[in-house]
Amino acid sequence: MTSAAAGPDRAGARVRTPSAHSQHAPHSQHSQHAPRTPHAPGWRPGAEPGPDLRAEIDAAAAVLSAAGVASPRADAEQLAAHATGEPRWRLALAGAMTPAERELLHGLVARRAARVPLQHLVGTVGFRYLTLTVGPGVFVPRPETETVVGWAIDTVRAAGWDRPVCVDLCTGSGAIALALADELPGARVYAVDSDPDALLWAKRNVVLTGRAITVHHADVGIDLSGGAASRHGGTPGAAGVMAATEVLADLLGRVDLVVSNPPYLCDDERGTLEPEVGDHDPPAALWGGPDGLAGVRAVAAVAADLLRDGGRLVIEHADRHGSAAPALLRTHGRWDDVHDHQDLTGRDRFVTATCRPRGGPGPARGAAGTAGEER
Structure with missing residues (x-):
């Protein structure tokens, strides 16, 4: 966000801040x-x-x-x-x-x-009830992502999960993971990103906020060529980054909640972004391939392996993907209760789903949250 009351989404649109706390980027003793x-x-x-x-x-x-x-x-x-x-x-x-x-x-x-x-x-950004440090090399958290996190938190509380296992894929600054740890006492939270520069900021924010999360350097497997993502979260890249499902092997089939804000801009939006976005946010945090859905595909593939039966998936997407993102999950074969939700400005913003039982009959019905507009 770039003002006290509004901020750009990934493509530069202006939206109203969901929470009072996030309406300020407070002066902090940690900022330089x-x-x-x-x-x-x-x-x-x-x-x-x-x-x-x-x-x-x-x-x-x-x-x-x-x-x-x-x-x-x-x-x-x-x-x-x-x-x-x-x-x-x-x-x-x-x-x-x-x-x-x-x-x-x-x-x-x-x-x-x-x-x-x-x-x-100013060196900081407000995100829900936290003040995070940000700068060159990391995606600046946006207000609309606070709505996504709020829905996830409401869902966990409504389900009565006392010690949920939560994974934030494409964590960037650690905003989602740290908010989950802050607002869900007892949660075990894991944060994953393939960008070592972004993870430096995430680790700084762990120290700054004092919230306990586990940060992993791993590849979610986003295929920007437009093909389907690897089922197991990608293969080691040029830097030898391990696949997310390999790094999180101990969690396969045990996770209650996966939340992600993956890159989701379409290639046809190149050259159209506000300078604050196009010139300063890391390209890997912006671009989702020809159709903008490469990140959604990759996250859904990894989440299908991580989540337990009845576990919940929450993925942020571009407002142009309000139909395409749910359709992608419905054709995946592992998801029930697929719904799309709007942010506080009425834009299509995130898709949610429940992990279907492995080999079991019928759909899995998880407890649904109450935040956001659902359809």
Whole structure:
């Protein structure tokens, strides 16, 4: 998310934040001030003499608006909060800035005007009840994924699973896994990603949040050529990354919940993304092959091996896949209770299913959650 109240999805659409906590990227003692850079073109300093904070925020918002930033005022306020160390709600009460704070703010605004993601500049992002650290090399968690996680958590609670085994495939920053561990006491949570750079951020967030999850470097087996994913989660790649089902061999047939936010943009969307997304999010976290469904196929294949009979699967997808993602699962042969759900803006956002009994008669009926719009 790039503002206090909204953020881009993977393709750059603007959506409303699901939770009050996630409406802020709080200034954190763990975040680092960005390097100071020259002033943005067109910068107009605040009232002289002395840098008045409110005037500086007004000027910053004007610069960001001219640069095409979608939420210029909110971003200017968050950058000012970061530069001064003040909570955003106190900015209206503030008077003058120090010269050092003003210089730092000017540098931050210049970088934001160059379309560096806000979260990279402040170093953190709110996700449900957590503050996570993010930066270059990892996908920035989006507000709509909070809705996905909320549905999964509601489902586990409704089912009465006291010590659920949960797996987050394509974990990135660890946002989904850490939220599950935070809100489901007693859960055993595993996080998997094939990108070592992303896993560095996930491990930092484990330390930052103090939540206990197990992080694995493994390949889910996403085939970007458009073919079907390997049934066993891919083969070792050029870097020798083991397949997810090999790394998680002890969990085969024992997992209660698999949640994933895989890459899901279609190849025909290349060149259409906002700079914050296309220039800064890792390509491996964005692209889902010709039809955008390569990640969904791979996750479904791995989940079919990991989940116990009656276990639940939750996969985020692009809003254009509200029909295609459920159809893919229905033809897979391992899934019952397949439903698609909408996010808080009414966009098709994630598909859920129940793992059918292995060799057993009839469909498996798991406890359904209540969050989201189902159809």
